[in-house]
Amino acid sequence: MRKTLVAGLVLYCLLLSFMDPAQAGVVGNVSCDGRSVGFAIDVTGPIEDATFDEVREVFTKYRQQQNELANGRTCPEQGLRGKQLDFSAYGHRFSIDSAGGSVIAAMKIGRLLRQERESVMVEGICFSACVFVLAGAVDRVVFPPGRVGIHRPYLGSYSSDARREIESALRLMRDYLREMDVSPRLADDMIAVEPEDNRVLTVSQLASYGLVGIDRAEKQHRAIDQEISDLEEAKALGLDRREYNRRKSRAKLLCSAPEAASNCRKMILQTGQP
Structure with a gap:
């Protein structure tokens, strides 16, 4: 055998x-x-x-x-x-x-x-x-x-x-x-x-x-990783999850220019304003 x-x-x-x-x-x-x-x-x-x-x-x-x-x-x-x-x-x-x-x-x-x-x-x-x-x-x-x-x-x-x-x-x-x-x-x-x-x-x-x-299993892994990252970032900013999601969505909409995307996103998440 x-x-x-x-x-x-x-x-x-x-x-x-x-x-x-x-x-x-x-x-x-x-x-x-x-x-x-x-x-x-x-x-x-x-x-x-x-x-x-x-x-x-x-x-x-x-x-x-x-x-x-x-x-x-x-x-x-x-x-x-x-x-x-x-x-x-x-x-x-x-x-x-x-x-x-x-x-x-x-x-x-x-x-x-x-x-x-x-x-x-x-x-x-x-x-x-x-x-x-x-x-x-x-x-x-x-x-x-x-x-x-x-x-x-x-x-x-x-x-x-x-x-x-x-x-x-x-x-x-x-x-x-x-x-x-x-x-x-x-x-x-x-x-x-x-x-x-x-x-x-x-x-x-x-x-x-x-x-x-x-791969399907990897999609799930990445979704979990992203969720944990979002939770940690929201906590560091002192935001509840609803307000964090609102600011994150706003950053996605407004921070499109590659050369300024990082600073733009950071400002919106910290202040809620572009």
Whole structure:
């Protein structure tokens, strides 16, 4: 039983011939501007166990730097003086451009993204196993001309238990997609496409599977986070919730100019007047 399960977990998706192995890998950067920490992760090429290890390492460094700031230690800013700060110092970026690889490694990355409540951007391609990375993110964005494609995973070599292994892998895929609140129908549709083919999904198909936009559970998390933030801000301002909501609504209406939005909002919340 154990042997069959292990064999079923070594499924690999098709790796298209036009990928350049020299350009494959993970480029990860954790940046700190002395006040906040951000990261940029770009995954290119085949998805393998090593890919997961490299992605996890970047997240580990990111959390370590966050902890240092939380404990009163600041990042070294001397090296930043006179230089343009890296994009990742201001937020998070996780992008992927891959034609596939290990289904299991892709699921591990997907679960890590879900644990970290992170988003994924696709600006190139995201085919076969890459779809499981996309499914794991709490917010999935496919920018034109980015493409997402599916086909049936296949075993790396012949096995006398091939049928059982493939059926086991299919159950594994369905369970993972349910866990990520993506339609399990996606697994059936992947199985229907031959490994040597690739079915590129339309925008409407991506939406029907649940592969674009914010995950439902994440929407709830963000709503709760926003509610707590509003309660804390109202308390700090000494406002009851009704008056706070009135001022917040007024700020949304009047503070539209990007260059002055922050000061405008602050004044309205504090005084009730623009």
